[in-house]
Amino acid sequence: MSFSANLGFLWADRPLPEAIRAAKAAGFDAVECHWPYDVPTEAVTAALQETGLRMLGLNTRRGDVAGGENGLSALPGREEDARAAIDEAIAYAVTINTPNIHVMAGFTEGRDAHETFVENLRYACEKAAPYGITILIEPLNRYDAPGYFLTTTDQALAVIADVGTTNLKLMFDCYHVQLMEGDLTHRIEALLPSIGHIQFASVPDRGAPDNGEVNYAHIFSTIARLGYDAPLGAEYKPGGGTDATLSWMNDT
Numbered sequence: 001m002s003f004s005a006n007l008g009f010l011w012a013d014r015p016l017p018e019a020i021r022a023a024k025a026a027g028f029d030a031v032e033c034h035w036p037y038d039v040p041t042e043a044v045t046a047a048l049q050e051t052g053l054r055m056l057g058l059n060t061r062r063g064d065v066a067g068g069e070n071g072l073s074a075l076p077g078r079e080e081d082a083r084a085a086i087d088e089a090i091a092y093a094v095t096i097n098t099p100n101i102h103v104m105a106g107f108t109e110g111r112d113a114h115e116t117f118v119e120n121l122r123y124a125c126e127k128a129a130p131y132g133i134t135i136l137i138e139p140l141n142r143y144d145a146p147g148y149f150l151t152t153t154d155q156a157l158a159v160i161a162d163v164g165t166t167n168l169k170l171m172f173d174c175y176h177v178q179l180m181e182g183d184l185t186h187r188i189e190a191l192l193p194s195i196g197h198i199q200f201a202s203v204p205d206r207g208a209p210d211n212g213e214v215n216y217a218h219i220f221s222t223i224a225r226l227g228y229d230a231p232l233g234a235e236y237k238p239g240g241g242t243d244a245t246l247s248w249m250n251d252t
Contacts, residue, residue: 001220003249004056006199006235008034010242015039017047024051026246030231032057032100032197037088041095048096056231057100057136057197058093060085071104073124074117074149078106086124094131100197101128102136102171105149113149118162125165134196138171141179144206152180153191160194169196173235178203178214185222192226201236208236210248217251 005011005028011019016039023031031053036044048055063069063081072082089101103124105117124135139156140148150156156170172195174184181187188195200219202212209216223232238245 071106199233
């Protein structure tokens with residue numbers, strides 16, 4: 001297996017370029033992040049080139065975080081802001097050669113929200129296609145993100161079907177899916193054609209994958225058996241120094 005360090009959580013106490021270098025030193029095969037927009041692209045590109053790592057993905061901005069927002073693209077009436085965030089993410093991703101963008105839905109509900117999300121995702125996919133960028137959507141669990149629009153893989157598949165483009169895929173985060181749906185092995189097997197990226201963390205504490213209720217040795221072997229060979233995203237909260245939590249990498 002190959003692994004990507006999610007720098008939104010791992011080495012989050014370091015500037016992004018330094019976190020990239022730390023991921024390389026720790027033996028990761030790639031990196032990914034949440035919201036890199038305050039860091040100049042030149043600094044990120046230099047660190048990626050120096051280490052030979054690729055930044056696999058980033059998120060669109062959440063919106064007014066202080067006001068409680070967690071994404072914009074499913075919010076009726078916020079289309080202009082949502083599309084500005086999409087444009088910003090694409091521009092940043094193109095500059096640092098990132099192939100995936102997670103478009104965040106936000107806190108909302110209802111049919112109008114679904115239609116708004118679909119239209120904004122069509123916009124994102126159209127804008128991203130010339131650059132070979134895949135748009136990702138990710139169901140979040142109701143414990144960590146109560147009120148988030150997208151909560152299950154079935155809902156995500158319905159959105160993907162309604163958007164109807166080839167460059168929209170599912171971000172399958174094992175942590176979120178286990179909390180909401182369980183049955184990870186069968187879900188990965190069934191959903192693999194729709195999956196654009198896989199992430200993982202222990203359940204229920206979102207720590208390193210060698211703890212908790214999920215047998216990740218089995219999950220990783222299932223993913224390998226299915227022929228999925230892209231780096232898997234380690235998106236867990238280390239609860240302290242990241243380097244002290246990496247023994248799992250030697251066991252896979």
